Amino acid sequence: MITPTIAAMDTTLIEQLVYMASAFFFVTGLKKLTKVKTARAGNRMASIAMLVAVLMTVYLVAFKGQFHGDSVEAIKASIPWMVGGLVVGGLIGIFLAKKVEMTEMPELVAFFNGMGGASSLFVALATVVAFGSGAVSIGSEQTLSAFKGGDISLSIGLSILIGSVTLTGSLVAYAKLSGKMWKNRFGPVGTPGLNILLAVAAIGLVVFGGFLATGAMSTTAFLILTAVALFLGVGLVVPIGGADMPVVISLLNSYSGIAAAMTGFILQNNLLIVAGMLVGAAGLILTQIMCKAMNRSLSNVLFAKFGEDDGEKGDTEYKGVTSTSAEELAPLLEAASKVIIVPGYGLAVAQAQHKCRELGDLLEATGIDVSYGIHPVAGRMPGHMNVLLAEADVAYEKLFDLDQINGEFKNAEIVIVIGANDVCNPEAYDNPASPIAGMPVLDVWDAQTVIVIKRSLSAGYAGIKNPLFERDNCLMFFGDAKQALEDMVTEFKDL
Amino acid sequence: MNMNLWIAALETSEASASSGTLPFYLIGLWILILASFTGLEIISKVPPTLHTPLMSGANAISGITVVGALYCVFSDVGTMAQVLGFLAIVLATVNVVGGFMVTDRMLAMFGSKKKGGKS
Known part of the structure; x- marks a missing residue:
């Protein structure tokens, strides 16, 4: 009777209203972020929305324990993990935000984005692992879709796929932006052929792991999917030039929102879907705005038309300077x-x-x-x-x-x-x-x-x-x- | 609305919609579509000045997955799942706290100026 995946819809009216208020403040905050005068207030509003959502969740999980059968020990044992995780993550976040130079902003945003993607990936993986080892685990002859329903199976696969691509894609963008990596090719990594192969394999594994594989095989399929998708993330971003990284981060930001929304489907939590898709859509618009500013089409950026060699483009000889x-x-x-x-x-x-x-x-x-x-x-x-x-x-x-x-x-x-x-x-x-x-x-x-x-x-x-x-x-x-x-x-x- | 779909699925080992109510994923898809349009709509006009802060602010919001991560750290789901859940909390919190703080730092610099001409 144990699962880490709990329906937020199981909560009482007040709890739902609190999540709803949080969603409301996310929308308003994001809206205010688009005007110079109100931007700072908007950012604060969104951060308060987040705080409310987190506190509500901690309260629901730790104090009400209603999501967790009646295992008091398990509830108690989970508190230090939750609080510890929040404190550790919070301190790292504060440290990075305080010490960063304004010139380093692009790479910091890329790094944070990677962390968000990784988090969605880990939530999905934790769910998969729990299905394999928890008290109520998947039967050896059973597919995940029969065990949990096709919607959950698909959400898990997509969450792993998108989360992984966001993680490694953002880290490559981070490396490029901070000047730690200039190369656009590492052997076959990043070639269109390999990327297509990886993408097809990834989609195949989403289907196989969720709908075809039975028992432990399903877990294994998702672990392989993770590896494939992590590679895919690298391959997608490696060929793209440093100047186009802002477009890429913006797009990856959109992905991390979508990944969060997918975990919302796994956990059956509306707030995750709302906030995730807000960012997913906003990220797409930002991507478009930035492409326009650079006079590039998105496909032109993603499939690198120029700067695709290792730098050293065109001999630029000048006369009469x-x-x-x-x-x-x-x-x-x-x-x-x-x-x-x-x-x-x-x-x-x-x-x-x-x-x-x-x-x-x-x-x-x-x-x-x-x-x-x-x-x-x-x-x-x-x-x-x-x-x-x-x-x-x-x-x-x-x-x-x-x-x-x-x-x-x-x-x-x-x-x-x-x-x-x-x-x-x-x-x-x-x-x-x-x-x-x-x-x-x-x-x-x-x-x-x-x-x-x-x-x-x-x-x-x-x-x-x-x-x-x-x-x-x-x-x-x-x-x-x-x-x-x-x-x-x-x-x-x-x- | 069937509040116990998830639990029911656990107990019967199959997601049944026998109660005649909408399963979560359908409601979820409604929400997904409406939230997407909301996102598209509210960002459509943004001055270039705010591109960087907006991106980093939106980025912080995507750390909402921390809420999901908080559900994943029970001891009886197995140590492995618990460790993954813990990592998920840490990383999402880095994203959230760092993202909001650094956005505030940027916007504070804008705020210190008199608000005049656009962009």
């Missing part, structure tokens, strides 16, 4: 009346956001109009640059979207491009054959002078040459973004 120095730039800046700063990935990597603000403040102090043009995918994930500049205390009203700023470049004497490349490449307009053709870009070349701060002339993620650097009104200032900005600040002060 004008290079400059901080000393030359200072008087130029002083003479300007309107300056637009275009920060990019390089600024994020160099953690130069504070220096950037310092230069901006300095220019403003001398009466120069300073604004910031933010490309939707500037930084290391969409919206990341806004977070970084907010961290550096750059005022909100100085940040402008692509659409808002593009008409302004022609009025600016100087545009300072910091560690950005593809987002201001005129090829997007000029060359229909270019991989970035049609991508919305910042028209920085409209300004009188464009200063590009960059480490070298190497290509950006698109792996293509940027003719902007050869233009007459473009000055290249080679160097690390932070150092370069520091030099400019020093020289400007010395004027």
Whole structure:
């Protein structure tokens, strides 16, 4: 009479109402998260919804024990595991959230996402293992679907499949984002052929484990499924380039929501289905928004059209590039009346956001109009640059979207491009054959002078040459973004 | 509504809908579809500024699976299942607590500014 899978629908009215309130606050919180003014309150609301749900569950399991036959010992014994798990996980979460640098945000989100996927996987596996070893276990001649019903069998299989893919996919994304892994190929891993093979095997195992295999064979099938799906997760993400990771995390985030919803079907808990599918759907929309921002279709991202070799794409030879120095730039800046700063990935990597603000403040102090043009995918994930500049205390009203700023470049004497490349490449307009053709870009070349701060002339993620650097009104200032900005600040002060 | 479908299934070793009420998975599918549309609808318009915080906030919500994990740590389901359940709780809680906290950290930086021009 023992099972870890208990129907939440077995609870009384009040308990149902509490879960319902939690679902309500999840929806409202998520809604509020989409507006700048209410975002923080929305996040708090969602976290309170989570707290309520967790406390309710702990209460139901530990104190009412109604889900658990009448085995008082088992109920008592479960309390330290529950509390211990929450405390340990909570402390790790607090530690990671406190110590992370804002520039490392993309990889942290990827890591957290992997943990969510792993959790769904483990819940499903715990259920499978319990069916095999609990007091009421599956008969040796019985299929899981006969034992538990086809819905539970299918949910378990899908939960394992999606949870596993989310786990390893997110970990690969984490490794790529944190620069621990650049390769896009490891032997056959990640080739379309192998991925298709793994996917077919995984689906076959979902069906076999849930509906065809009997007794212990079912458990074994699900364990093999876990291994196959873990491999599949790696294979799906390995071939995708680092710049596309935000899209991938967003999609994996959606998967982790769906995995949670599937565990909701296993445990027959409405709240898991509601919250899981909210995230599942929201993740899909976010994925779509990000694809749009990068001018890529989802299939183009997933089946890697460019950046599919091990880096080293296209020899980018430049002629007639004008290079400059901080000393030359200072008087130029002083003479300007309107300056637009275009920060990019390089600024994020160099953690130069504070220096950037310092230069901006300095220019403003001398009466120069300073604004910031933010490309939707500037930084290391969409919206990341806004977070970084907010961290550096750059005022909100100085940040402008692509659409808002593009008409302004022609009025600016100087545009300072910091560690950005593809987002201001005129090829997007000029060359229909270019991989970035049609991508919305910042028209920085409209300004009188464009200063590009960059480490070298190497290509950006698109792996293509940027003719902007050869233009007459473009000055290249080679160097690390932070150092370069520091030099400019020093020289400007010395004027 | 048959509140004891699950228990009944345990005792009779087969899921029966003999009571003439909807089985859970059908109700669950209704909820799934409606929740999906809700999710699609509320995220449809979001300024680029919030892409990162929204993603990390939504990510934290997906840690809801912690609720499921809490059901999985009874001693008499066997040690193996119990350990898996415990791990599930730990990992989901990392996701939840870390996700909400880091989102709050990001949004606090936005909040310290005067709320002006969009994006």
